[in-house]
Amino acid sequence: MVAPAADPLALRLAERVARMVGDLRLGLPVVLTGSGPAALIYPVETLSPERYAALGAHHDLVVTARRAEALRHRPHEGEVALLPVPPGARLDWIQALADPSRRMPARDAVPQAPHQTPTTLHRAAIRLVKAAELLPAALIVTGPDVIGTALGHDLGILPADDVLTQLMAPRDPRPVSNARVPMLAARNGRLHVFRNPDGGAEHYVVEVGQPDRSKPVLVRLHSACFTGDVLGSLKCDCGPQLQAALAAMEAEGSGVLLYLNQEGRGIGLANKMRAYSLQDQGMDTVEANHRLGFEDDERDFRTGAALLRQMGIAQVRLMTNNPAKIARLDSEGIEVVERVALTVGRGPENTRYLDTKARKSGHLLA
Numbered sequence: 001m002v003a004p005a006a007d008p009l010a011l012r013l014a015e016r017v018a019r020m021v022g023d024l025r026l027g028l029p030v031v032l033t034g035s036g037p038a039a040l041i042y043p044v045e046t047l048s049p050e051r052y053a054a055l056g057a058h059h060d061l062v063v064t065a066r067r068a069e070a071l072r073h074r075p076h077e078g079e080v081a082l083l084p085v086p087p088g089a090r091l092d093w094i095q096a097l098a099d100p101s102r103r104m105p106a107r108d109a110v111p112q113a114p115h116q117t118p119t120t121l122h123r124a125a126i127r128l129v130k131a132a133e134l135l136p137a138a139l140i141v142t143g144p145d146v147i148g149t150a151l152g153h154d155l156g157i158l159p160a161d162d163v164l165t166q167l168m169a170p171r172d173p174r175p176v177s178n179a180r181v182p183m184l185a186a187r188n189g190r191l192h193v194f195r196n197p198d199g200g201a202e203h204y205v206v207e208v209g210q211p212d213r214s215k216p217v218l219v220r221l222h223s224a225c226f227t228g229d230v231l232g233s234l235k236c237d238c239g240p241q242l243q244a245a246l247a248a249m250e251a252e253g254s255g256v257l258l259y260l261n262q263e264g265r266g267i268g269l270a271n272k273m274r275a276y277s278l279q280d281q282g283m284d285t286v287e288a289n290h291r292l293g294f295e296d297d298e299r300d301f302r303t304g305a306a307l308l309r310q311m312g313i314a315q316v317r318l319m320t321n322n323p324a325k326i327a328r329l330d331s332e333g334i335e336v337v338e339r340v341a342l343t344v345g346r347g348p349e350n351t352r353y354l355d356t357k358a359r360k361s362g363h364l365l366a
């Protein structure tokens with residue numbers, strides 16, 4: 001199926017996977033192949049009632065192990081769990097299994113009897129919907145002529161193994177453009193835009209002054225937080241941390257702030273708002289992520305290391321309270337010679353959030 005490398009128009013694996021992620025966001029199915037039968041993968045969140053009504057054949061719901069635990073599904077091993085979908089199941093019932101904000105119709109129970117062990121195909125399906133920043137759940141439809149259906153409807157088809165390899169590979173951001181941006185907190189600023197040649201989110205690097213690369217550079221790895229950074233939300237400390245980091249760089253004369261578009265610790269803004277709704281019902285930030293089916297932190301900090309390499313920075317003084325960021329940069333060959341504490345913005349609305357991060361995610365309080 002894959003055309004010879006010599007053909008410049010031949011799609012590379014990374015491009016095919018990027019297309020699949022886009023298709024899933026649109027509610028289109030993709031096809032994965034593997035050791036068992038090929039399957040159509042439908043994202044639960046964006047599947048339309050019309051397309052659902054047209055699904056014949058046999059289907060299962062794949063969710064993450066976290067979501068299965070929340071549904072009190074029987075204990076299972078590994079990353080994902082398979083739930084059989086009974087014939088005639090309604091779409092709203094399937095969506096309620098995936099989305100904790102929907103009420104489960106009382107007369108329907110969570111299907112228990114698993115009749116298959118999850119495979120690479122199911123893991124790849126979950127990774128794809130996560131990459132699309134959708135609810136982490138997909139319908140797996142097998143049937144007599146899945147490949148024919150895919151070819152007849154111009155759907156993406158890939159081996160599940162290849163999809164997993166691609167989605168787990170490090171990103172490779174490349175510089176696109178940059179210009180001077182004087183900021184309130186730091187006058188001598190320059191914004192660099194980076195783009196991944198294989199699609200995905202753009203990331204930004206804010207350079208303050210002209211950092212001397214022969215010495216450790218003052219660096220902040222900041223993850224996008226629309227609510228905190230732009231709206232000034234009091235539910236977290238992101239906005240004050242962003243401004244304090246820029247101000248510290250201005251005071252020292254130079255520094256580099258990476259603005260990584262990993263909103264909501266990598267689950268996307270729509271899912272973060274779902275998590276906030278659960279927090280309004282009493283859950284903490286970690287419990288809410290788990291209830292939705294996500295891990296505590298879905299970010300890939302290898303992107304941060306790749307951006308620093310692109311900026312010619314090998315040694316950093318890292319402004320953070322998160323030991324995982326330090327460990328990750330170190331393992332990627334960026335030497336963290338010093339941790340610079342960044343404790344600002346604590347208030348009545350985010351005390352519980354910050355305490356939870358310290359208790360459950362190992363954050364340092366000062």
Ligand SMILES: Nc1nc2c(ncn2[C@@H]2O[C@H](COP(=O)(O)OP(=O)(O)OP(=O)(O)O)[C@@H](O)[C@H]2O)c(=O)[nH]1
Binds near residue numbers: 222272285321325
């Ligand atoms: N899922 C989820 N994400 C959140 C929540 N509150 C804030 N975020 C996200 O958490 C990220 C904050 O990341 P960082 O500022 O890098 O914070 P950190 O990992 O705690 O580490 P340091 O600030 O460096 O100590 C941003 O992507 C926010 O959008 C929440 O309740 N749920």
Ligand SMILES: [Zn+2]
Binds near residue numbers: 237
């Ligand atoms: Zn925030």
